[in-house]
Amino acid sequence: MAPESVDLTVRTLGDCRIESPLAPLLAETESTEHYVDENDRVLFDDTVNMIAARKAKLDALPGFEPGGPRRKIFFQPSKTRVGIVTCGGLCPGLNDVIRGLVLELTSHYGVTKIYGFRNGYQGFIAKYGHPPIDLDAEAVSGVNEYGGTILGTSRGSQDPYEIVDCLESMSINVLFVIGGDGSMRGALTIADVVKERGLKIAVIGVPKTIDNDIPYIDQSFGFQTAFSKATESLRSAHVEARAVPNGVGLVQVMGRHSGFIACYATLANNDADYVLIPEVPFQLDGDDGFLAHLRRRVRERGHAVVVAAEGAGQEYLESGEPGQVDQSGNRKLKDIGLYLRRRIADDFAEHGMETSLKYIDPSYAIRSVPANPYDSVYCIRLAHAAVHAAMAGRTAMVVGRWRGRFVHVPIALAISKRNQVDPAGDLWMSVLETTGQPRTFG
Numbered sequence: 392m393a394p395e396s397v398d399l400t401v402r403t404l405g406d407c408r409i410e411s412p413l414a415p416l417l418a419e420t421e422s423t424e425h426y427v428d429e430n431d432r433v434l435f436d437d438t439v440n441m442i443a444a445r446k447a448k449l450d451a452l453p454g455f456e457p458g459g460p461r462r463k464i465f466f467q468p469s470k471t472r473v474g475i476v477t478c479g480g481l482c483p484g485l486n487d488v489i490r491g492l493v494l495e496l497t498s499h500y501g502v503t504k505i506y507g508f509r510n511g512y513q514g515f516i517a518k519y520g521h522p523p524i525d526l527d528a529e530a531v532s533g534v535n536e537y538g539g540t541i542l543g544t545s546r547g548s549q550d551p552y553e554i555v556d557c558l559e560s561m562s563i564n565v566l567f568v569i570g571g572d573g574s575m576r577g578a579l580t581i582a583d584v585v586k587e588r589g590l591k592i593a594v595i596g597v598p599k600t601i602d603n604d605i606p607y608i609d610q611s612f613g614f615q616t617a618f619s620k621a622t623e624s625l626r627s628a629h630v631e632a633r634a635v636p637n638g639v640g641l642v643q644v645m646g647r648h649s650g651f652i653a654c655y656a657t658l659a660n661n662d663a664d665y666v667l668i669p670e671v672p673f674q675l676d677g678d679d680g681f682l683a684h685l686r687r688r689v690r691e692r693g694h695a696v697v698v699a700a701e702g703a704g705q706e707y708l709e710s711g712e713p714g715q716v717d718q719s720g721n722r723k724l725k726d727i728g729l730y731l732r733r734r735i736a737d738d739f740a741e742h743g744m745e746t747s748l749k750y751i752d753p754s755y756a757i758r759s760v761p762a763n764p765y766d767s768v769y770c771i772r773l774a775h776a777a778v779h780a781a782m783a784g785r786t787a788m789v790v791g792r793w794r795g796r797f798v799h800v801p802i803a804l805a806i807s808k809r810n811q812v813d814p815a816g817d818l819w820m821s822v823l824e825t826t827g828q829p830r831t832f833g
């Protein structure tokens with residue numbers, strides 16, 4: 392396959408001429424297996440075949456700018472005014488990121504003016520009546536112990552010109568947007584208006600999504616907490632299914648267009664027999680279809696556990712009101728879990744098989760919890776990287792981790808496609824190995 396052509400250039404507001412307060416910490420840093428020096432690059436490709444396919448000289452190989460503190464920075468910290476906003480659906484770790492940003496800005500750079508804009512992009516628009524709040528170490532103390540976001544969030548579009556009017560009127564120099572793909576699209580439009588007006592405002596994204604659907608960042612924060620929480624539902628479904636004759640446990644988990652939560656939760660406890668995800672279409676009926684397969688499995692083994700991502704099998708539900716979207720323009724999904732519950736029950740009845748089907752939908756319970764320790768670590772490190780990038784005048788970029796290294800990813804790239812489970816890739820292969828389900832139904 393031809394290598395992807397990607398533009399990894401990160402936009403900057405200007406030259407970095409100010410000595411960073413963190414410069415002394417950097418005296419002995421160099422690229423190692425754990426760290427990438429600021430003058431180095433993180434290679435986009437990481438296999439010999441991928442690199443060979445580029446047919447390029449070493450210095451022409453595509454690479455990301457590494458995250459981390461710079462020796463020289465763009466903004467004078469004592470004069471820098473910062474805004475932070477959280478947008479879109481909830482995700483474990485939002486408060487960790489907010490706290491990480493505030494503490495890094497105040498304790499290490501000496502920034503004193505930080506505003507929290509409330510309820511997503513609405514917070515910039517006067518008519519909603521949500522004035523910004525002051526953020527300092529005191530205001531964010533202990534917030535990481537709680538799920539949700541202390542700033543509030545919202546969906547729905549706002550005019551980027553009005554948002555930039557607000558930033559200008561408050562003399563904000565740096566805006567951190569913590570949000571998913573929609574928020575990053577919004578952040579890019581803000582950065583573009585800033586550029587159009589010749590302003591020097593850095594717009595830096597910290598990508599969040601429990602669905603893990605943002606590309607080029609290895610994994611999004613909150614995803615690990617969310618799928619860990621989902622494993623509790625899978626465990627319950629298994630216990631219930633095993634306790635009765637011909638028991639079927641059916642679990643629906645979030646995952647609009649990407650089935651990562653379903654896959655990882657399945658791999659975590661190894662009890663599911665079928666995983667249905669949006670990326671892999673499946674046939675329900677017929678001898679090789681999912682229903683027949685499930686019936687055979689229950690007849691042979693006495694029980695079964697089925698995990699469905701909410702975006703799976705939408706083609707079965709399209710009739711009705713097509714094209715419905717939420718305030719942000721995200722397609723509203725029909726309930727595949729309830730549909731499967733009915734179809735499985737009817738199918739067993741038609742074939743004269745007794746069954747007891749237990750349906751569990753943990754829904755928002757997997758994303759409204761505080762981050763687990765792993766995600767908290769990830770959040771704080773992303774927050775540090777975001778502050779370093781912003782103070783060094785980078786803009787229109789998100790922080791992320793690529794091949795295990797913290798990097799700067801242009802927003803345009805981070806929204807250029809959706810991260811999805813590759814049906815030909817190793818994750819899906821692991822799921823097939825774990826469940827024993829066939830590669831396709833029908």
Ligand SMILES: Nc1ncnc2c1ncn2[C@@H]1O[C@H](COP(=O)(O)OP(=O)(O)O)[C@@H](O)[C@H]1O
Pocket residue numbers: 478479480511512545546547548549570571572573574575576577578580599600718719720721
């Ligand atoms: N294409 C876009 N251009 C500008 N703003 C957008 C765009 N898509 C979404 N947004 C805004 O970003 C915010 C969050 O988007 P949403 O899709 O709800 O969540 P997420 O960021 O988690 O994907 C909303 O205020 C939404 O209007």
Ligand SMILES: O=P(O)(O)OC[C@H]1O[C@](O)(COP(=O)(O)O)[C@@H](O)[C@@H]1O
Pocket residue numbers: 478479480481571572599600601602645646647701717758
């Ligand atoms: O009911 P809501 O708040 O619109 O959210 C539902 C969706 O939010 C998600 O958590 C994803 O949200 P984001 O796009 O905001 O990351 C999906 O898994 C789910 O489909």
Ligand SMILES: [Mg+2]
Pocket residue numbers: 479571572573600
């Ligand atoms: Mg989204």
